[in-house]
Structures are given as structure tokens and as C-alpha cells.
Amino acid sequence: MFFIKLRDLFKSYGPVMALNGLNLEVPKGSLYGLLGPNGAGKSTALRIICTLLSPDSGHVEVGGHNVLFEEKETRRRLGYVAQDVAIDKILTGRELLELQGDLYHLDKKYKRRRIEELIERLDMHEWIDRRCGSFSGGMKRRLDLSSGLLHEPELLILDEPTVGLDIESRSVIWGLLKELRNKETTILLSSHYLEEVDELADEMAIIDKGKVIASGKPDDLKKELGGDRVTLRVREFSDEVEAESVKKLIKNINGVSNVVVNQTQGYSLNFLVQSNDVISNLSGHLSKENFEVFALSHSRPSLDDVYLQATGKTLMDAELELAGKRDFKLENKKSMR
Numbered sequence: 610m611f612f613i614k615l616r617d618l619f620k621s622y623g624p625v626m627a628l629n630g631l632n633l634e635v636p637k638g639s640l641y642g643l644l645g646p647n648g649a650g651k652s653t654a655l656r657i658i659c660t661l662l663s664p665d666s667g668h669v670e671v672g673g674h675n676v677l678f679e680e681k682e683t684r685r686r687l688g689y690v691a692q693d694v695a696i697d698k699i700l701t702g703r704e705l706l707e708l709q710g711d712l713y714h715l716d717k718k719y720k721r722r723r724i725e726e727l728i729e730r731l732d733m734h735e736w737i738d739r740r741c742g743s744f745s746g747g748m749k750r751r752l753d754l755s756s757g758l759l760h761e762p763e764l765l766i767l768d769e770p771t772v773g774l775d776i777e778s779r780s781v782i783w784g785l786l787k788e789l790r791n792k793e794t795t796i797l798l799s800s801h802y803l804e805e806v807d808e809l810a811d812e813m814a815i816i817d818k819g820k821v822i823a824s825g826k827p828d829d830l831k832k833e834l835g836g837d838r839v840t841l842r843v844r845e846f847s848d849e850v851e852a853e854s855v856k857k858l859i860k861n862i863n864g865v866s867n868v869v870v871n872q873t874q875g876y877s878l879n880f881l882v883q884s885n886d887v888i889s890n891l892s893g894h895l896s897k898e899n900f901e902v903f904a905l906s907h908s909r910p911s912l913d914d915v916y917l918q919a920t921g922k923t924l925m926d927a928e929l930e931l932a933g934k935r936d937f938k939l940e941n942k943k944s945m946r
């Protein structure tokens with residue numbers, strides 16, 4: 610049974626098409642990861658599900674309710690932890706949670722109990738009575754997460770929950786998310802950290818340019834690639850021309866597939882091999898064209914390889930490319946309106 614269903618979702622900001630026919634189905638009680646580079650459209654999709662933004666067209670359903678017509682019912686059932694939250698600087702963490710509880714119209718006794726539970730669970734007692742203005746990024750995130758969980762929502766939506774956080778805060782947040790999933794809360798989170806999605810998600814979707822281009826269980830997606838991943842360098846620092854020549858040669862070797870030049874890693878080559886024999890014979894093939902093996906590593910496929918297979922580039926290359934095209938100043942201005 611699916612708890613969230615998105616069908617043919619389109620959304621543009623002026624000339625920028627953020628969602629380009631997005632389809633997604635999130636099973637009830639699962640932890641679902643949306644993986645994609647900055648600018649892929651993840652936040653836009655999450656904000657639409659949370660009723661904070663309207664799509665240009667498409668269907669959005671949460672727990673059997675049409676989100677576009679039943680905003681109030683949807684909001685009651687979900688907790689949303691945004692990417693950037695402007696937390697009041699003067700209130701203490703506890704006062705902020707009290708205020709949030711009042712906004713949810715929680716019963717006084719229930720609210721106090723929930724606040725205590727969350728302070729305990731997210732290990733916040735040492736600093737929760739300090740003013741929020743003095744909090745670190747990790748403390749703010751834990752406070753945000755507590756706010757989103759006060760009313761025990763059936764659905765928790767998190768936009769990049771651990772971006773830029775210290776290891777301790779990240780592990781506290783991961784621990785809580787795993788626990789909630791075991792208690793049947795449906796969790797949808799966006800991330801551009803491969804290891805976060807790999808570690809947490811039961812199912813995932815890769816989003817690229819406003820569309821889902823691959824989805825399934827992380828392990829199944831890795832297995833579908835069907836071979837081991839090899840990274841090869843023919844010299845310490847290659848250039849594009851050399852890398853493309855090596856690519857041409859390797860592509861024609863039997864048992865090799867998905868050859869990609871990895872620009873951000875010194876023009877190394879990434880590819881999949883069907884058996885170890887291919888690796889043993891590699892230097893023979895290369896020497897025919899006067900190339901040699903400078904460095905070679907070999908591993909089981911990772912989510913980065915899944916991403917590479919689906920998009921033709923690594924997640925890091927995609928981020929660099931998109932970062933060059935974005936006008937963050939303008940976006941900030943528009944989203945404050």
C-alpha cells in the first residue's frame with residue numbers, strides 16, 4: 610500500500626522547470642530516500658507534498674487524501690523538517706517546542722510529556738534551556754526534528770536532514786529515524802549524500818532534472834548493474850583527450866560496460882566488468898595502444914555507480930555542473946516572498 614503518490618507533477622519557477630513530470634510512490638511505513646544533486650527538484654517536490662507550494666499540474670496524494678484539495682487534513686498528518694529554518698534567537702529551545710506544541714493545539718499534559726521524551730531521545734537536556742541564538746547547526750537540526758515530531762505524525766518529511774552536520778548529531782538523527790521507521794512512521798527524506806540513502810532507505814528514487822530516473826531498493830539497484838566496478842588511471846593526472854582515447858579502447862573489450870570518464874577524479878575511468886578475467890587482461894589491451902595501468906581499484910558497485918549508470922555522470926560532477934547554473938541570491942529572494 611502506498612502512503613504517498615505523486616503523478617505527473619510539473620512545477621516551474623519562471624523559465625526554470627524544477628519538476629518535469631515527476632512520478633513517485635512511497636510505501637506506507639517505509640523510509641524512502643530521494644537522491645539527487647542540488648537543484649534536481651527534491652525540495653520542490655517535498656514542499657508540494659507538505660502543502661507549502663502548489664504544482665503547476667499533477668496529482669498529489671497522502672494517505673488516500675488529495676493534498677491539493679485537503680490541505681488541512683494533510684498538514685495534521687505530517688511533520689516537516691525543512692532544509693533551512695530561521696529559528697527564533699531569543700527563545701530557549703524548550704520555549705520554542707512549547708510554542709510549537711501550542712500551534713498544533715496539543716493538550717498541555719501530552720505536550721509536556723512529548724517535549725520531555727524528545728529532549729531525552731535526541732540528547733538535548735544539556736542545552737535545551739539555552740537561547741536558540743547560541744545553538745550550533747547540529748543543535749538546531751535536532752530542535753527542528755523535535756518540532757516536526759511533537760504531534761507524532763504518521764508521515765515525516767525531511768529535506769537534507771544532516772547536511773553539514775557534525776558526526777554526533779548525524780548519528781543521533783539517523784538513530785531516531787531508524788527507530789521511527791521501525792514504529793511504522795512513513796519517512797520521506799531528500800539527500801545528496803549517497804551513504805545516507807544507502808544506510809537508511811528501504812527504497813529510493815534518483816531524481817535528475819525534475820524526474821525520477823531510477824527507483825527501487827538500494828541493494829536491488831546495485832545488483833541490477835550486474836558487475837563489479839573498476840576505477841582506472843593510465844597516469845597520475847590524465848587529460849580529457851587521453852581519457853577519451855582510453856575510453857574508446859576499453860569500451861570495445863568484451864565484458865566491459867558503462868565506461869565513463871570521471872572528470873572530478875583526474876580524468877580517471879569508471880566502468881563495470883562482468884568477471885575478474887577482464888581485469889587480468891586489461892593491461893594487455895592497454896599496452897597495444899601504448900597505455901599502461903598507473904592505478905586500478907576494484908569494488909562491488911555502490912549507489913554512486915547506480916547514479917552513474919542512470920545519469921551518465923557521478924553525483925559530484927552533476928552537483929558541480931548544476932551549481933554553475935544557479936542563482937542562489939535570486940532564489941533566496943523569491944522563496945522569502
Ligand SMILES: Nc1ncnc2c1ncn2[C@@H]1O[C@H](COP(=O)(O)OP(=O)(O)OP(=O)(O)O)[C@@H](O)[C@H]1O
Nearest residue numbers: 622627646647648649650651652653935940943944
Ligand atoms: N524560489 C525559487 N525561485 C527560482 N528558482 C528556484 C526556486 N526554488 C528552486 N528553484 C530552482 O528549481 C530547481 C529545483 O530546485 P530545488 O530546490 O527543488 O532542488 P533540490 O534538488 O532540492 O536542490 P537543493 O538541495 O539545493 O534545494 C533548481 O534549478 C533551482 O534553481
